[in-house]
Amino acid sequence: MAFLEGVKVTKRFGGLAAILDLSFKIDQGGIIGLIGPNGAGKTTLLNLISGSLTPTTGEILFKGKRISGLRPHQICKKGIARTFQSVKLFGNITVSENILLGSVYGKPRGLSRTNHSTETSDLLKFLGLAGKRDVLAKDLNIVEQKFVELARALATKPDLLLLDELIAGLNPSETSLACDKIKEIKKKGITIFMVEHVMGVIMSLSDRVIVLNHGEKIADGTPEEISRDRKVIETYLGEDSEC
Amino acid sequence: MEGKHSPVNKLFFICFAWLVAATLPFYSPAYVLLSITSILMYVTLTVSWTIFCGPTGYISLATATFFGIGIYCAALLGSSLPAPAVVLCGGLAGLAFGVLVGLICLRLSGFYFAVFTFGLSELVRHSVLWWEHNVSGTVGRWVTGTSITQAFYSLLVIASLSILAAYLIRRSIYGMALKAIGESEEAAEHAGINVVVYRIAFFAISSFFMGMAGAAMAAKFTYIDPNSAFNPLISFTPVLMSLFGGIERDYGPILGAFILTFISEVLLSRFPYFYTLIYGIIFVVVILFMPRGLAGLLGSGHQHKFMDH
Numbered sequence A: 001m002a003f004l005e006g007v008k009v010t011k012r013f014g015g016l017a018a019i020l021d022l023s024f025k026i027d028q029g030g031i032i033g034l035i036g037p038n039g040a041g042k043t044t045l046l047n048l049i050s051g052s053l054t055p056t057t058g059e060i061l062f063k064g065k066r067i068s069g070l071r072p073h074q075i076c077k078k079g080i081a082r083t084f085q086s087v088k089l090f091g092n093i094t095v096s097e098n099i100l101l102g103s104v105y106g107k108p109r110g111l112s113r114t115n116h117s118t119e120t121s122d123l124l125k126f127l128g129l130a131g132k133r134d135v136l137a138k139d140l141n142i143v144e145q146k147f148v149e150l151a152r153a154l155a156t157k158p159d160l161l162l163l164d165e166l167i168a169g170l171n172p173s174e175t176s177l178a179c180d181k182i183k184e185i186k187k188k189g190i191t192i193f194m195v196e197h198v199m200g201v202i203m204s205l206s207d208r209v210i211v212l213n214h215g216e217k218i219a220d221g222t223p224e225e226i227s228r229d230r231k232v233i234e235t236y237l238g239e240d241s242e243c
Numbered sequence B: 001m002e003g004k005h006s007p008v009n010k011l012f013f014i015c016f017a018w019l020v021a022a023t024l025p026f027y028s029p030a031y032v033l034l035s036i037t038s039i040l041m042y043v044t045l046t047v048s049w050t051i052f053c054g055p056t057g058y059i060s061l062a063t064a065t066f067f068g069i070g071i072y073c074a075a076l077l078g079s080s081l082p083a084p085a086v087v088l089c090g091g092l093a094g095l096a097f098g099v100l101v102g103l104i105c106l107r108l109s110g111f112y113f114a115v116f117t118f119g120l121s122e123l124v125r126h127s128v129l130w131w132e133h134n135v136s137g138t139v140g141r142w143v144t145g146t147s148i149t150q151a152f153y154s155l156l157v158i159a160s161l162s163i164l165a166a167y168l169i170r171r172s173i174y175g176m177a178l179k180a181i182g183e184s185e186e187a188a189e190h191a192g193i194n195v196v197v198y199r200i201a202f203f204a205i206s207s208f209f210m211g212m213a214g215a216a217m218a219a220k221f222t223y224i225d226p227n228s229a230f231n232p233l234i235s236f237t238p239v240l241m242s243l244f245g246g247i248e249r250d251y252g253p254i255l256g257a258f259i260l261t262f263i264s265e266v267l268l269s270r271f272p273y274f275y276t277l278i279y280g281i282i283f284v285v286v287i288l289f290m291p292r293g294l295a296g297l298l299g300s301g302h303q304h305k306f307m308d309h
């Protein structure tokens, strides 16, 4: 039984197939990178997994059970958390309250209020936000907001974490900090499925890379295999010399 | 963050205010009691309006519907049931209709929510008009069974309960979840919040209090028709009152309801022709110069923080 499995998943928007007949299997543990040119369907795939969208045809299974068709809050409670390509925070409540909500409403663990508060404090410390705990989320800069969003996702205690371009827009030192955090999250046993355009980051972090183009999987393998794949070089790496 | 006022002082003040209010019928003239009763009614409507609309920021203009349903419950049941049962029925009818409206408006937020709820409440008013005219064959109905003292006590209890509910919800994780829903429904869903259930449940809770207020207030009207029971002005007043008082503090909506009801009673008796004009001017001034209401002017403007409790 695969940890996460997609069975012939198709998602159409009108005539356009953003995801076309896509099947994939992901095992628990490790970091899986998802790359592809703009409009390849990466965000759409994350939306399908997290329940923002339901597949037009096909189904998605998590730990052997069908999750496609469930609402996002149900999927969250089953242990899948996500961040958004364009940050979506609760701007008018504080940083710690953003995270606390994730902790309280995430995967049910029967914790007391104090435990949720402790968990929130730990996450604030983990992501270097302890000094900002009482700041309204909208008053943070965009990089800090991305970290709060990551913290909120982690607060739901996911087994699978979906990251949509977390690194995009970060400067080199912030990028390396974020990479360290991602590695630490992996060490905690959380499986990470991450979309990223920065090839250097994807190639160094990922244990496995999936390449999408026009909604179809064109390659799937270790970073070394991907960087040698002719099809990938032609459609993607060739035109994008970031690595 | 509570400033100079310690919790003990606050509690003392609340008990004192309650005691004064509860003994009011024994020594105050009837017209004062009547005024206080309508103040309590507006306090209930405003405070219960803020239960859902405060944290989410979705402006509901359907208050008149739930209030009117409560009034009609009283008109239909007033002669056959004891007063508390009538009030409870009004509340339950408001609750049931709140669930329905909540379901219908589920996909809407912001501006669309305001317009649509207003449209719905007008639809209800016209439907009741049509029904009374064509099916029941009446224009209006007599409300029987209660005295003004009874209405006063009912509203005192309902207003207190709605204030208590608003206070507790605001300080609970539910209040914070509602804020989160207002900020981003999508992010709230993905953080595990059941947005559909929360939207409907808390909208219905506020409708419950509105329905009870209508049922309790019916006695004051003695005679009702659909246009007075579902008066669209009732939908706008709580919005104005809570903006005027300020929704960032617990006392804001209460203060707003108190002051504006008082002002409007005075205006209505002194300047019956300019009443709505002056009221309109207040509305404009509030929007332009007091975006955070009286509470915003008085307090340090600090937001209520969940973690402090």
Ligand SMILES: Nc1ncnc2c1ncn2[C@@H]1O[C@H](COP(=O)(O)OP(=O)(O)OP(=O)(O)O)[C@@H](O)[C@H]1O
Binding pocket: A013, A016, A018, A036, A037, A038, A039, A040, A041, A042, A043, A044, A045, A085
């Ligand atoms: N809600 C939607 N309605 C209609 N079309 C959509 C919707 N979401 C995505 N699309 C279309 O589906 C295709 C895939 O979009 P998607 O956002 O998944 O791409 P992406 O790989 O994440 O791209 P990027 O790298 O730019 O973020 C695009 O052509 C896009 O216009």
Ligand SMILES: [Mg+2]
Binding pocket: A042, A043, A044, A085
């Ligand atoms: Mg994308």
